[in-house]
Amino acid sequence: MKKKMNVEDSVGSVLAYDLTKIVPGEFKGAAFRKGHIIRPEDVEAMKKMGKYHIYAIELGEDEMHENEASQFIAERVTGDGISFTEPNEGKVSLVSKHRGVLKINVEALEEVNDIDMVIFSTMHNNSLVEEGTTVAGTRIIPLTIKSEYLEKLRDLEEKYGKIIEVVPLEKLNCGIVVTGTEVFEGLITDKFGPVLEQKIRELGGNYLETRFSRDDVESIKTELDYFLKNGADLVLVSGGMSVDADDVTPIAIRETVDEVVSYGSPVLPGAMFMMGYRGDATVLGIPACGMFHRITVLDLVLPRVFIGEKMSRRDISKLGHGGLCLGCKVCTYPVCPFGK
Known part of the structure; x- marks a missing residue:
């Protein structure tokens, strides 16, 4: 009381x-x-x-103070890769223990916030976060709360398990196949491979090498097989992804992988993106926009590949919500609406 x-x-x-x-x-x-x-x-x-x-x-036997309540909430929802602070002014912050991808059960999060007088705020699902990043915060609205409200969290924990975690990046073996007869024959200098190599290194991947191929189905398949038979976890294939007569990369990928998840994505830039799997290895077809735009669909997908997530067609379809890059003069990604 x-x-x-x-x-x-x-x-x-x-x-x-x-x-x-x-x-x-x-x-x-x-x-x-x-x-x-x-x-x-x-x-x-x-x-x-x-x-x-x-x-x-004076607290009754069935009441909980805001500090104890916020800690109770954090204990019920926090999964691997996250620690939480001591209560401060009634709030507990959840902090990433390591670099990785933030994974949130959004449905469960909504049910937590449906509990009267309880709030739980997070960063966006699938965000790439650094060690020490505050990824969420929780508290109750009043100074005290009846314990019966918080007991609902035990039911949600039993139903969903922990609803927020940070999954660490894996050190994937990554190869690059640059397609284009004009590059293969040395008529122009490749500018695509270095862009993709940088993205691999930024995520801590083990860059293997870049190989070049003519715009020929069998030649591209040969280079894909080279990587896949020699332990590559991820192969990025650049160029030749559109409907031009010389663009045969999608055919080569389709004939190489066991499963094509998607050819095309509801993301701009990145519409001609392709994803497939052969065994546990991932093959990504990257359209030419990946060379000209700093941020594309690849930046939304690649961190998830690096945590070992096997994405589905539905996962790609969901990227359409927030999948329009505004092309700002000064790019502030990921602090922007793209991919959210």
């Missing part, structure tokens, strides 16, 4: 929650912590913060 008190009458009382002090541009944090025994000298300081009344509280 909480009791509202005039701050001048509160000396000797136990503060039931953190009191936040804000100095614009300098400081925002707890000036007085929950559990603090109010002293005479505190009264003037609280008034300067605009706190003329405070809450002292």
